[in-house]
Amino acid sequence: MQILYVGNGNYKHRGSRYYDVGRKILNGLIRNGHNVYFFSDRDVSRSSNLFGSLKLGKRYCNNAFIDTCYNFAPELILFGHADIINIESIVKVKTILPNVKMAQFNVDPVFRPHNIAQINSKAPYMDATFITTAGDILKKFSHPRGLVSYIPNPIDGSMEWPRCHERSDQPNDIFWAMRSGGGSSYPEDPRFTFPIYLEQTGKIKIDYHGINGKPELLNAQYYKEIEKSRMGINISVERAFVDSPIASANELYLYSSDRISHYMGSGLLTLARRGNRLEELFKEDKELVLFESKEELAEKVIYFNHHDEERKKIAYAGWKKSHQQLNERLVAKYILETTFRLKLTEDYVWPTQTY
Secondary structure (H helix, E strand, C coil), rough: EEEEECCCCCCCCCCCCCCCCCHHHHHHHHHCEEEEEEEEEEHHHHHEEEEEEEEHHHHHHHHHHHHHHHHHCEEEEEECCCCCCCCHHHHHHHHCCCCCEEEEECCCCCHHHHHHHHHHHHHHHCEEEEEEECCHHCCCCCCCCEEEEEEECEEECCCCCCCCHHCCCCCCEEEECCCCCCCCCCCCHHHHHHHHHHHCCCCCCCEECCCCCCCCCCCCCHHHHHHCCEEECCCCCCCCCCCCCCHHHHCCCCCCCCCCHHHHCCEEEEEHHHECCCCCCCCCCCEEEEECHHHHHHHHHHHHHHHHHHHHHHHHHHHHHHHHCCHHHHHHHHHHHHHHCCCCHHHHCCCCEEC
16 A cells, blocks of 8 residues: 655654654554655755744645655555644645545643644544544544544564563663653652652662753663663653643543553563553553552562562563554554554454544
């Protein structure tokens, strides 16, 4: 199949964000045998003018998108946070290619107003919308012409290469990486307070990045640092703004930062915050460990420091499931089967309800 993938190539970061979800889905489509052309809307916009401005390059980018669709004649156009492409261009392409299917995916929280607006801006023109939050909350993005469904954060073995579950000689007990600008923060934000609490116990060797004055960790060094730990903390954003209430259970259902794929795919024993119901994807205490408070987190890290074989066993089970049942090829396959309303050919382990 001819597939046009439209998303952010992140060329301005010069390869430092090569492991984002879009790249993994792109890899999955290609590895499933499809001919995929990558159109980076932001980079085309920036390259069109001397100032490197997205705003000044929008018109050029949209014209280039239309020309690319005409020249490449895709059977499917998949948008991944392609915010530069406007509705007028999408409508124009539909006149050029009346039989083309269109789909979009979004990996950000559904409780942020800006993200809701981005999803809804294209949803009426899409045959399918895929979001990394599950459940009935997705009904609000459904339209008569296009359905909406959940996809998990995919694991890609070419990116998640460490095998931390096979070793016990790592210098660090646990790993945490925070992305700067990755959401609102507030004094009691567990993404800050929990890792620092572990450090303050004096009993845990934690390697953290992006908080407490330490810079954000990017590029290939990210996985090299992951390889130096035995466990990893998975805590995702839970508020839209500093003064917002904590998101509802429906808004958090199966949502997670894509760090969960980085950690579990790299063989870290992953300890995740309760509330997102990730135990529906991974068996609790067999593939994933859950905690509620910072005290419980510390207690479990110390426990597994003294029970290393149990740590390796759970980490291996999570690693195995991630690579076998939550990989980039299966996620890409699900996107195509759902968009084209085909019978599902796999026993997918994630919720496959459509709304």
